[in-house]
Amino acid sequence: MYRDLGYYWLHLAIYITLCLCVGTIFHDIGFSFGSIQARGSRLMFVAAFLTFMAIGGFPSFVEDMKVFGRERLNGHYGVGAFVVGNTISSIPFLFMISLIPGAIAYYLVGLQKSLGHFAYFVILLFTTMILVESLMMTVASIVPGFLMGIITGAGIQGMIMLNGGFFRFPNDLPKPFWRYVMYYIAFHKYAN
Template sequence: MAIGVFPSFVEDMKVFGWERLNGHYGVRAFVVGNTISSIPYLFMISLIPRAIAYYLVGLQKSLGHFAYFVILLFTTMILVESLMMTVASIVPDFLMGIITGADIQGVIMLNGGFFRLPNDLPKPFWRYVMYYIVFHKYANQGFYKNEFEGLSFPNNQAGVSPTSTGDEVLRSFWHVEMGYSRWVGVGILFGMVDICRLLFWGIINTIDKVKPLIKSYMAVPPKYSSQILENPSAISSS
């Protein structure tokens, strides 16, 4: 649902363009300010509805499990917003941006290990490339570990132990990687947030520098265009 940030962010990009032309602030200040200003609202969206619904569906009732669930959801929301911001910087058109963002989300959702278990994903591309770079993998497995670790379940199979531990369920049923803790997955998600924000900053910064060159190149006679591309400082002097 964080795809819904796209329309408002397109308007933010327009405001940023006007403010940037007026020299009020640069690209770095815009990216940092946008990130800091969105954090409180995303945290409230993660906390308040989850506090209402979390205990109603029978999840583990300890405060630590609830806090992890909220932090995990908060991290994924920041990540999806960062991804949509990157899409908006490349595809500023409203309709095409929504379509592009939804397509990207759909592809990574299908390869996150939920709709099709990890060991059943087609090899090699979808299993050994896409599966390890989509954030749903770490979000889903973190949620599974948060809920199943430390529990035991009755086992009706003959010739085996009458109970199964949560770790066994995670390995055999959900194909969860148990070599790292649930908090490592959160750290990986935060690293993805940093990558998306840096990518967003790099795209805007590149556009901010290249766009004036292109406009100047298109506005002058052809015989002067090559001189401008070779000497960009000629734009300010002219």
């Protein structure tokens, strides 16, 4: 695929830097009532930021789609093989992004020390990252321009974040569309 190792290492460095910042800002916040809100805010920020940064991979998706279009016309492989291959090639990097920056942000804040809670946190980050990569692949197949694709992907994620249950409680969301459609497909609902 089009992405090279420099792309992956740069993104990983950005994720690690941000999670170090978040971890040190929220380090040793105590166990008061206000710390509960602070931990919730931190969890939402980490989940939202890590998934929102997946938009940065959009230009490489567009390049992949150009290569795929030519190779499909030549009969080399079909849509299913492209989607599966692209997904499998992303899995190690997405897992590294979920594990390393996730560990920094998780343990610096002082969340549950058990391995089970941490594993749940990493798996949750990993699945949301896979979901956003799939969303951006779908957007790349519909919107071929770099700028319009990034804007479209950011807009979709923004709507999903607003309806995830953090900014407005589910019972406060206007019915029917925002609550019964958008709230249930918002992946940040599950991250929260």
